[in-house]
Amino acid sequence: MAGNCLQSTGEAKKGEAKAKIARDLSVGESTIRGWVKSEEKLRQFVFEVDEEAGLNRKRAKLSNNEDIDKAVHVWFLQERSRGTPLSGPIIREKARILAKQLRGDHFEFEASAGWFWRWQRRHAISEVAIQGEARSADAEAARTFPAKLKDIIDAEGYSDEQVYNVDEAGLFWKLLPSKSQASSNDPQTVGYKQNKQRITVMLTANKSGNHKLRPLIIGRSLKPRCFHHVNMDNLPVVYMASGNAWMTQFLFEEWFFNNFVPSVRCHLTSRGLEPKALLLLDQCPAHPREDRLRTRDGKIRALYLPANTTSLLQPMDQGIIKTFKANYRRELMMHLLLDPDYSSLVTSLQKYTIKDMCYIAGKSWRQVKTSSIEGCWMKGLGAAFNVQDDICATPETESVNALINTAAEHGLDSEYSEDVLMEWISTDDNEPTFELLSDEGIISTLKSSENQPAGTDDEHDDTAVDKENVPPPATASEAIAGLEAALSFFEAANSERDIDSLKLLHIKELIACCRNVQKKKQRQTSITKFFQSR
Template sequence: MPPKQDSNNKVKKRVRKSITMEVKSKILKLKDRGYSTSSIGRELNLSRTTVQTILKDKEKLLTALPSVSSNSTIIRKRNALIYEMEKLLYNWIQDQTQRRVPLSLAIIQNKALSIINTLQNKRGENNSDETKCFSASRGWFMRFKTRYSLHNIRVQGEAASADHVAAQSFPGILKEIIESGDYSPKQIFNVDETGLFWKKMPSRTFISQEEKSMPGFKAAKDRLTLLLGSNVEGDLKLKPLLVYRSENPRALKNYVKSTLPVIWKANPKAWVTSILFEEWFTKHFIPEVKQYCSNNNLAYKALLILDNAPGHPVRIADIDPQIKVVFLPPNTTSLLQPMDQGVIASFKAYYLRRTFSQAVKANENDGMELRDFWKSYNILQCVKNIATSWDEVTPNNLKGVWKKLCPFFFEPSESSTSTDQPNVDEITTDIVHLANRLPDIAVTTDDIDDLLSSHSQELTDEDLIELEAQVQKEALESQEIASSISDSEKELTLKKLSVAFANLKNAMKIFEENDPNFERSFNVNNKICAAYHCYQDLYDSKKKEAKQSRIDSFFKPKV
């Protein structure tokens, strides 16, 4: 039956009726008397499908009828297992979308069935009557989209693949934009997000093997998101944006986050949302570019090239008229996006090499086992290693990755060659050598390759369940830490500064007295003195403030 229309030809929304237990009891009695479902529906002014649905629950109704009053209303309550599945599915879809992974209806339906099966297995509810009929139908998906406001998710019959035709034509379009705006390679930028499992070991190490059998949250699944970028020239490496799931982790207690070598932001899923991206664009990207142009005697203007990820709102194009924002064609990120052409891969290899180097040093110098080192490795050390690894990415690397998108900036022979990225295979070999210096560790290049590639893999059902539980737990911990933060707990006093200066002077004295190369020790000492000059100024300022008054000022004069 088509929906009713009013006098203005507007479709009236169908109102769902609440059915009392009294009505349901009548349906059961009429059926026992031999009435058909159609005749019962006509008798009680109900649809035939409604009557059929109620009759299917006959056994449950017979159990409930003696204990329920006749006027009580049955409220439709969604199954708890399906509710939890949808919550995890929503997180998975958002994660896939953040990583620009195209989705089809069939893929989402299969994932929904996979998650609900995993939840049933964990709870021992494989034969649950309430979920065994769940089929992830198209109708369910449309209702699910409405419940979670997934209006920006476009689902096709099949998942889209890389668009090679658009990737071939876009560089020509971009060239016209660059020429019309008269942008130099110094004024053209690209940024891209990437996930980083910052505390993950190769799968064959004993740490990873132990985690597989450990209940609860696994440290290896702890992921953050980074936004990395630079200009074509490669001489402006933007300060990384780091998004973590906790605003106040214990390792950063009493640190002023604005002084970190990254831009620290947080949300429960560690995603770069459109709000965070707009804030980064306004408060960080624009000022950094403006300062760079001023330092290099350039006109203040820039071209920012982005992919069409949902976290990149189109409205940022209207924030500053001097910053033009251009979006790559859909499904061309893997083919054109500069940061995806080698920068992110080399950065992650540098990060892993640095963490293994620190583990080896802790073992050889302090006798610390890898298990203990990894247990003590916290988000503050991770931030330091991110900053150092980002510094290791060279200007040649940053410049070379633009050859596919902007071949017109390179000589023909130069643009036809591979990008100037460092040899990731060589870095992987370094990592293997470092790892195998640790006792009871044996990893291969394949293990390291798998680990590096795992950062871009989708979250499994188990990952989704564990991360959701950890998000809830750490939300409470973060509130407790925030309420206990005290500015006085971390302070450079005059005494602490004096001790630090004495230690530095002793170290420089050792260099000078024992190094036969005077020029080397002399240069090192000068650099060290220049480096901690800011602390000397702080010491002088504090000493001036603490200057004691004359002793006779504390006594009252005699009358």
């Protein structure tokens, strides 16, 4: 019941008629209004309670010792992700240890069999003796899963357009390639320390490759200063924040219902298909349980891959993420090379902001080809689909070669060898996207989360500028003048390599768009006009 309540409040806030929602759920309209009023309480309840039966309760009641309950659950998820064998006595003893760390040595927490049974119910842990498969047996799980997936696809009638995969990756978004030995004494880079500011990038695409959702970027700041005057909805990415740029269960669930579900419904409807979909994902502790990733009608839901099979099965890990990263490194290099004040990559990097990164990430994702995405699906899960003969085994090769060629064309091959550039692409491959916490870390996180927001208010970045110094956005007239000047410049270009006719049409369309905005503003009636004498 609580899960439906929270979903209904979201629909009501988006403008859905409360009367219609009430009819669909067979409740009174006043009940819907009460749910909207109690949204924060419902959100906390749904976030803490995993079990489907628990979500159907009429009263949202949490544990009497919520802090202990949360700490044990976080620890349990981490150990399960590592494949650690657990049992009831082990978990109960851990609960006693965490209770003392939370409340002090004087606090006696029994962790009785009754508490343990209720804790299992709240988090849908029906069998605590987690045997799991040994890591050496993961190949067997990877071998049998595609057949199981095929049975699900056939039974529920999913097409290639309706099966999706999502995965996160760490990205050092301001990292430059290390210097080759021959150029390591360049005076411009002596004493330069590599910038390893990390963000989390999450990529999502369907099996056909025809639907690539906007990348999700998780940074440290809720709204970096470089985004002042920027409508975040207009970015080519979805931007979220957490304290250390980690993925969390709360962020993933928010993305699933607010971004994934609406985008999938829109895409499938445009293709004349039923709006139902299956999202495949790995068993990361930052991912909520399957029963929490399901729409109210059950048509869009999640399915977990077997534990420890990501490198063998997950399509994103078969070359899609590597292709994206190769594209991103190349676009970052080009961005810095085109800096009007360019003297070296290092100096130009000082002006590179997270807003620039968002645009480059969006462009890099668009450059990943449909054929590459489908090839990676077939490489990992081909047995679940109709196998094709022309599968590309290394879809990232083209993007890697493009990066190497770009460096050579701009005379950087003497500074950055092919081996250095290859290392640059993969340098953050093993970066975690969620935090594995010690007991002290779990306690610290739980205590700090009660008083602190998910991210900081400003980007602690030496490239950020004060909001007072950010110029106001251009007016429609200024935008039109700039675009018309650009159009005139490119129309007179001598080389076909400088511009093509399609880009000229894009500029014309932007000019028309600006003029429409200008006309709409001109038609808006000033409130003072109503007081003018007739």
